[in-house]
Amino acid sequence: MIGLKIAIPNKGRLSEDVFDLLQRAGLTITKKERSLYASTHDGNYTVIFVRTQDIPNFVQDGVTDLGITGFDVVQETEANVESILDLNFGHCKLIIATKEESPFDNVEDIPDGAKIATSFPNLTKSFFDKLGKKVHITEVSGATEVTPQLGLADIIVDITSSGTTLKVNKLKIIGEILKSQSVVIARPDVLENEENQVKAFIRALKSAMNAEEKKYLMANIPKAALDQVKIFLPGLNSPTVIGLLGNEEMVAIHVVVEKKQIYDSIDKLKQLGATGILILTVDQMIP
Template sequence: MSIKLAVPNKGRLNERSLQILKQAGLEIEDGVERKLYATVKNGDFSVMFLRASDIVSFVHKGAVDMGITGRDLVLESGLDVEVMLDMGFGRCRLSVAVPEEAGMEEAEDVPDGALVATSFPNMARKYFAKLGKKVDITVISGAAEVTPRLGVADLIVDLVSSGSTLKTNHLKEIAVIAESEAVVIASKRSLEEKGEEMRDLASALRSVADAEDKKYLMADVPVTALDDIRKFLPGIAGPTIMNIVGRDDVVAIHVVVDKSKIYDSVNKLKRLGATGILIMPIDRMVP
């Protein structure tokens, strides 16, 4: 049964989404530039390229079965879709930010009647209403960070990644409304009709996301060092140990290692006499 998948046509989520599809084994035909539709060479899938902000609506209406978009956009829409998978990239946060000289240190300091510029009016309105604040919302499509300097707004609600853009515009973050990252969403109606196939696709994408922060390490190590090696290279179920033909004193180990631990692991292995150390990327980790 054919699955229709929506992917952002540009922006912060586009390139990584396409890369993950490729790593999952889904090769999109004929490129993607300026196209609305594409097919997948090796599966019963079609891909639609849409604005990330429109994907939630298309999925909700069942025009596409699944989509990759930002959690922030799902929350802002308020539409009833199924979040099947956190993708682990495109991480950011929706924050309240004010001019550095404004004298506000937390959201509770925002005065009634303050003018808030944002591309997320629904989330901003709900957040300040929950605080009991009566603010005025100005909806903008981008560049919220310049609005206080231009006198268009007193503060902003906007997506923040590193915070460098805020600093450049002399703004400071005083509250976080929501955390966001790329997610796979699904139409609830489609899940009833194509649930197995959709879960298979989500599982394939999950296997890529799970492999994102992992590396595959291989090395020849002295047998006498194995007990020490097991202490810092537990792997998923312990290192795989293989005999080397003609050697009784050395074995080969294969193990999956967190990317953040590769540097220390290699140094420890070298101190224990390991040789032939190889580090390889992992496309997918299928449980």
């Protein structure tokens, strides 16, 4: 294995999102079927595919240098790692829920001795210990939502993003332990010993994340309209202005625009007499 070693989820939606981000960041990977690792085409990084819940320990124990996983998983494992970048996807919440007909409407209503099923026993125990409640925690590896209906638990502690699965299983949320999203994690010694490589990796990810909500707009506009254009199209600093060969009245502008503002910007440009408008995708943007 060569270069910085990075653990990422081996399957599921999070794996797809991470793989997509790496590709957009220019860290192209060719993953072979059933392969446990792959190198980026530039040879600077080796990506290792492992279970999401194992990633913090892989990083802590030195198997890999960095990892990408959920913040909830990092907190549950209590691994000695640092979160160094929020990735703004994989958003979810670790919640407390019970049957819709339950008399419990908030966590304060939960009595001592209540049975709780969860895949997050450490976070659950810590939360209820802080409340001074003595509850019975049963660790389950999946299908937590069905445990109240089966009589295994009075309460569940589980991850949810939309709440749909809870509703299907006739459960109501009565509390929240934490909010989570995907994060990049590292061991403290890696941040010291491999600082330049880590910074390069984070910069590549940020460049793709920054570009995600941007578009690159090009247009020919009357030179007399430049002052007005700069008001609603400030760009990163100001629009790039280029003269047109053989046309003293018009100039070309190049500018980075927020994706959500692109069509409003086009409408304003057309009112000012703009022509030849082009909209391009921005792959990466490095401040």
